[in-house]
Amino acid sequence: MSLRIVVTVKYVPDATGDRHFADDLTVDRDDVDGLLSELDEYAVEQALQIAEEADDAEITVLTVGPEDAKDALRKALSMGADKAVHVEDDDLHGTDAIGTSLVLAKAIEKAGYDLVISGMASTDGVMGVVPALLAERLGVPQVTLLSEVSVEDGVVKGRRDGDAASEQLEAQLPAVVSVTDQSGEARYPSFKGIMAAKKKPVESWDLSDLDLEAEEVGLEGAYTVVDTATERPARTAGTIVKDEGEGGKQLAEFLAGQKFI
């Protein structure tokens, strides 16, 4: 039996760009270039490595996002994933984490899966909750924030480096995994990979394909409201001195003035 892996990838505004809110207080996705969230590249990489180890595996990359999110799917396909699913619907605008997890869970079930692999967090929202939400919704084990992962004989194992301890985890498939940026550098798409990606299937699903109603998602369906978003005032320009041999002492003087010493 083939191992069916679904990798959830998010299309995000470039973190090094000038990110803003739109008038409806959702993330402005027009003014800043988007890309495959760098933290999801690690998820694609681990999926590829697990698939290489397995006798027979198939990797589907899945995104919920606007039209341009296809770019994220293309990148993942050119890294080596087999096929892609794009959930796209105008009614999805403004969906929060709870809603996103609903749409993703429905799509994962429709696609069929043994293993879901997510990134540790999206680089725009940075909540780091979607993988746990997916496990809860799908009713399968959550094996998250792994810096090392392997799959053998229907069992997923991994190492989770937590605050207080480093833990070894183990669960039966099907399961939801998330991997950190410590799990291993993601490969660059090869020229061959980029060419091959152009021929790989990308399916588009909308809400009706997933038996979801518009009210369940989007700004309407959101479980949270952003009331205000204000740009943080630029920090008032600080004092900058050039070290002419007394830099350390001058810094100590500043710290003493601020009562840190």
Add this chain to the structure above:
Amino acid sequence: MAEVLVYVDHVDGAVRKPTLELLTLARRIGEPVAVALGNGAADTAATLAEHGAVKVLTHDAAEYADYLVVPKVDALQAAHEAVSPAAVLVPSSAEGKEIAARLALRLGSGIITDAVDLEAGDEGPVATQSVFAASYTTKSRVSKGTPVITVKPNSAAVEAAPAAGAVEALSVTFSEQATGTKVTGRTPRESTGRPELTEAAIVVSGGRGVNGAENFAIIEALADSLGAAVGASRAAVDAGWYPHTNQVGQTGKSVSPQLYIASGISGAIQHRAGMQTSKTIVAVNKDAEAPIFELVDYGVVGDLFDVVPQLTEEIKARKG
């Protein structure tokens, strides 16, 4: 008065500081009812009572240590049923956010993560968040169900506010999912004797400019002269000079100390994401054009190998 559930982060009964900060915030919304789970749960009660917990619900079972996340969600859900609180507050650790998310889903509630402040509002608690690498400040609310909110360390002062802190046993039935992910091994972190990075009042960080694992001794010496925690940029961590647990930034820890000292760190957006809300920021960098200088209250353009040891000596001299 409405009750507010506070999830207690503790190590064998020793309550961690962010939980005490949560009690301060919880008191703005209602009466804090603490939930302490696992080994030593009952030992947390005295400290929690001193800081405002009217009640401490406790439960110990092997499941909390032997399985990941879900047993704690089951317990919080049981506490929610027992108390019907106005809100549930959880410390914003990686695990705390996962617990909170699953709880919110079960309750049919919304979730807000990484709040840096919390106040009572007409339509429920209003959470302040710092987003897009701290370039924006937002105020949000949960609009459905019981608000579940995770709060970052250093978001409020720890305050003494003696309350009854009556210990009550919580009765918990574990769900089928509870035993899905087994913890087969655990290696506790070795203590460095320095403060916890996310909780520290002062953080001293080193980056690629430190140029070698052995040179981190310079950063550590400065940290120790100030009683500070040590942080590192991802470049320094990736180079193997310092452990990943000390990484500050988007994929490391997010810190918000009174004072942040960055040496040999350029100030990339992903690093800033984890330190930009620090109250006072100081940098030492030999490149006057380094973006970190856009953030600083005080910056020294110079070689860290000259400036940092001199600073350490001067601090020691002044402290006598």
